[in-house]
Amino acid sequence: MQIAIVLFDRFTALDAVGPYEMLCRLPGAETVFVAQQPGPVRNDHGDLRLVADRRLEEVPAPDIVVVPGGPGQSAQMENETLLGWLRSAHATSTWTTSVCTGSLLLAAAGLLKGRRATSHWLALDSLAAFGAEPTRERVVSDGKFITAAGVSAGIDMGLTLVGRVAGDEHAQAVQLGAEYDPQPPYDAGSPHKAPAEIVDKLRARSRFILQ
């Protein structure tokens, strides 16, 4: 089972590594980081580099496609090399997935028309412009698409997909292995839970956190 995780300049690291850490533990998984140009790819903060081992065209038909997000997504929205690869990879994939603003790339490729999908809460409404149905849930399934909300939601998406592919028992073993028993020290992880002034601040200066 080949899993392709797409990298691009200024991606958000946890968007990619969260689902990776779950999905790489699928039985028989071959995970490959792909990019338009192979080599180190720099993240949104500029101080982390993850290596893309292969070019997009070298991995034409993965079983699972994972598209992370991050501030760099906006520069890819008209990149036909990437969008064309997403279309053709999706044509033969078993699962096509995204984390955070990665769903906007699937949408820009024309893949989410009429589909329920989610994204980072600050970007969710943008999905509608591409004909998708923005859905305010943490992990959204529609057909073979699974989209996740912002950044850390990719872990929940990855574990959900492990369960779909390999069964609940295997997924629970992966969860236990990663000791994924989250205990955030605050309860401010969604715009419905965080103090209103913090939500407003992020809305007004959304690039503050996302970049």
Next chain:
Amino acid sequence: MQIAIVLFDRFTALDAVGPYEMLCRLPGAETVFVAQQPGPVRNDHGDLRLVADRRLEEVPAPDIVVVPGGPGQSAQMENETLLGWLRSAHATSTWTTSVCTGSLLLAAAGLLKGRRATSHWLALDSLAAFGAEPTRERVVSDGKFITAAGVSAGIDMGLTLVGRVAGDEHAQAVQLGAEYDPQPPYDAGSPHKAPAEIVDKLRARSRFILQ
């Protein structure tokens, strides 16, 4: 504020990237991935490479030290280059932290004697051999040490530390930016919650998940 994240062969990617994604959003943060040899460092599964930008000795006095774990930790337990760096970095650090079996490296460096500390649940008891007090909590603080349980616990540790350094409001903004409102599809993330047969299986074949 300089944050050094230590990489070594066969580290677990989420151990490093989870806290990174929180800590890099501290005001004035300069995050640097360090290793004995700079360049791409391969993870436990062998299909992910994160780039170490600098040698250990080039970053002698970080404000925050982060030591991830992973199966590769065992090969470092007598590596005096790394252990010596941990001792000298800790001597001037403001915070010395670990995720998963990274705490065993702090312990092997002689730093955790008499200290409360945690680790991956499968490795927790090993801390006692180094004079530490194994503590079954997700994030354990003792003086300037903050140790986290397995893999995903590094996110909770990172966010806890963001709050200590920059205050609750900033930490909540980071949590909201990362949409860290976890909703795992299963409740099997600790040995006290997972089905007993899965716990037993992982105990018996701990390398199955951890490697």
